[in-house]
Amino acid sequence: MDWALSDASFYANLGLQEVAQQSGHISKEAIAVSSTTSGENRYALPSDFDYSTGLTLFVGSNSTNTLSRMTTAISLIARDSNWADSRSLPDDGTPEHYVLFNTFFELYPSPTSAWSLQLRYTTKHPTLVDST
Numbered sequence: 001m002d003w004a005l006s007d008a009s010f011y012a013n014l015g016l017q018e019v020a021q022q023s024g025h026i027s028k029e030a031i032a033v034s035s036t037t038s039g040e041n042r043y044a045l046p047s048d049f050d051y052s053t054g055l056t057l058f059v060g061s062n063s064t065n066t067l068s069r070m071t072t073a074i075s076l077i078a079r080d081s082n083w084a085d086s087r088s089l090p091d092d093g094t095p096e097h098y099v100l101f102n103t104f105f106e107l108y109p110s111p112t113s114a115w116s117l118q119l120r121y122t123t124k125h126p127t128l129v130d131s132t
Helices: 005-022 081-085
Strands: 029-035 042-044 049-060 071-075 077-079 097-101 104-108 116-123
Touching (some): 049 104
Antiparallel strands (some): 049 071
16 A cells, blocks of 8 residues: 555654654754743743743843842743643733643733743754655
């Protein structure tokens, strides 16, 4: 029985993922940097995102005193979508948690200012493609 190229490619990629997981192959690590927007809690994940190894929020000081200008790094805690759905609204402030969902992540509480975010993650294995 002949296989269509799309079917063969699909199963070859499934096999690649299975072998990589079973053999303990670690994907490449990457870093994505972005900024928060006041009142916005949803941010897109990188297109090569596989899973998160950490999300850090950098909160700068608003002080005009040059001696006390510091940036505070906050390691955000991953939560599940059921936890996020149980939150009371409005829910805003300095984020302490994040939820991964589909192709984005959400911050909780929702940011009240523009701060920097650093997402550390592992990349997906490259997809096998038959160019013919």
